[in-house]
Amino acid sequence: MSTLVIAEHDNGSLKGATLNAVTAAQGLGGDIDILVAGAGCDGAAQAAAAVAGVNKVLVADNAAYEHQLAENVSLLVAELGAGYDNIVAAATANAKNTMPRVAALLDVAQISEITSVESADTFKRPIYAGNVIATVKSSDAKKVITVRATAFDAAAAEGGSASVEAVDAVHDAGISSFVGEEVAVSDRPELTAAPVVISGGRGMQNGENFKLLDGIADKLGAAIGASRAAVDAGFVPNDMQVGQTGKIVAPDLYIAVGISGAIQHLAGMKDSKVIVAINKDEDAPIFQVADYGLVADLFDALPEIESKL
């Protein structure tokens, strides 16, 4: 048994979700190699080589892979994946974009966002926005799997000493190109990796009021998230959305402020260790999943919390 884990990275560094994917791969058994496909991605490759339990790191360093264009990266992964029993990646936006193309090129099904490995061919995964957990069995000899990162512990980032091997294969499909990006720059921790997340919902009333969360986030070292309602209303950008179609988070502490608790939002945060809800509507469904509920006007509660922390 051998597994190729596709690294999530920004060329310079390895993203934490890769470590969760490595743990999921360990559940499949056998050797684990990591593929780092990028441009100028030596930093990410070195970090991948240090991950505990990794056998070998393959590095495909070429301009064709710089922006993770699915058309190019999928050709590379399908070629390299021919030599493995499993191809695994954390279900990030990049992997969601690329992995189904890989599966189709290899003529196998993809098993999306697994939350547990039951055996080498059987997995659990949430369906219907997490209202149901399905156990699915694959009959494919080769498995293409994406992993819900919050369902697996992170492998140790240090302690490994994998060999690093350059891959010469260059696949440029020539049918797509990168135009530009708008990436939010923030000093705060990444939403999916932060130990504390504080999220605002429609109750915040406008984007300006999200500043009320800043002081608390500073004091707690928290990332700031939002519900779909707040994003759809234009209060904050889409990359802050926590929920079924946004980011899935499972921090030690999740504070939901002015969020009613639609099922789509709960699907993105209900695996958090401790959940706090602050809402002035005492019947809001968010209180049904909260460990600590505070029925209060957020415009009174937030400044008070900030001053008392």
Place this chain on the structure above:
Amino acid sequence: MKVLVAVKRVVDYNVKVRAKADGSDVDLNNVKMAINPFCEIAVEEAVRLKEAGTATEVVAVSIGDKACQEQIRTALALGADRGIQVETEGAVEPLVVAKLLKGVVEKEEPQLVILGKQSIDGDNNQTGQMLGALAGMPQGTFASEVVIDGDKVNVTREVDGGLQTVALNLPAIVTTDLRLNEPRYASLPNIMKAKKKPLDVFSPADLGVDVTTHLTQVSVEPPAERQAGIKVEDVDQLLDKLKNEAKVI
């Protein structure tokens, strides 16, 4: 330019789906069905391209048993010109759907194929990308903006860090995210007119596609329930609990 738009019949998004007591499957008895919300956004985008004079024809395709004609009619009422049903029985996995859609793409030769990024039943998020690979077409997934520019389409995509824009050679695939547009409601006259629009039916054999499944659902179960906790009196008590009981701050 011809636009092909794929629609799926799913449980209405307002319905809370449950596993059957024996764990054999989800309970879909007497449940309201509807067009998948992401597919509705796909139809709206295609119709807007036609209204803008960019698209000349919008073809709506669905894969499923006869009941999915209802969702094709919905797409026709929203402004699609004609429909195609590929008739299948039972659950069809994304890889097979992608192969069937590739068969339709070969027949219709659209310049743009718009699909929802995922369906709210299986939550797989695979079909558009798989179709792209099988048809050798580039893809703009999780789109929040689609701009046709000559023989290319520029797609702005919702990604983990924010937004990314890619330029794709046509023909291309687009999968929709929530903020691409706000779908319209079908008017009564348009619902009536939709009944008269042409709808062709094909079988997988017509398209030369093998529908064998690779994945089987062994069982389903409800998710682990989270117990509701307590309501605290005030901010002081909340902070005290977080410090001394939960020990998270």
